[in-house]
Amino acid sequence: MTRRQRGFTLLEVMVAVAVLAIAMTAVIKAGAEMTANARHLEDRTLAQWVAGNVLTELQASGYWDDDDDAGTRAMGGREWHWEARLEDTPNPDFRRVDVDVFRDEGDDRPVATMTGLLGNPDLTETMDDLPPEALE
Numbered sequence: 041m042t043r044r045q046r047g048f049t050l051l052e053v054m055v056a057v058a059v060l061a062i063a064m065t066a067v068i069k070a071g072a073e074m075t076a077n078a079r080h081l082e083d084r085t086l087a088q089w090v091a092g093n094v095l096t097e098l099q100a101s102g103y104w105d106d107d108d109d110a111g112t113r114a115m116g117g118r119e120w121h122w123e124a125r126l127e128d129t130p131n132p133d134f135r136r137v138d139v140d141v142f143r144d145e146g147d148d149r150p151v152a153t154m155t156g157l158l159g160n161p162d163l164t165e166t167m168d169d170l171p172p173e174a175l176e
Contacts, residue, residue: 102161
């Protein structure tokens with residue numbers, strides 16, 4: 041009579057370890073992709089906030105120069121470089137402004153872009169002279 045062996049053979053253990061290694065590789069890869077996506081979304085969100093803040097500041101300040109503008113803003117523990125490009129519109133009392141936000145000053149591709157309009161600050165003074173019923 042032959043005796044039955046208990047436990048796993050070496051081949052069975054090696055197959056189980058190989059399957060486990062393949063599964064762990066997929067889990068690690070998925071985790072790395074999720075981390076990269078989270079970082080990208082964080083960058084885009086922060087850059088959108090910077091662009092929105094710059095656009096609001098330009099609108100509130102009555103900025104009406106012909107020149108483009110640029111600068112840096114701190115947001116989320118880092119410095120962001122922004123550039124505002126102004127273009128004329130068919131209506132002479134408005135200018136289009138595109139605010140591009142970059143991680144670094146030398147970057148070619150913006151992380152985020154926001155577009156808005158700047159109103160002629162002289163126009164608001166003229167509107168103050170109008171009677172209230174004209175603004176309804």
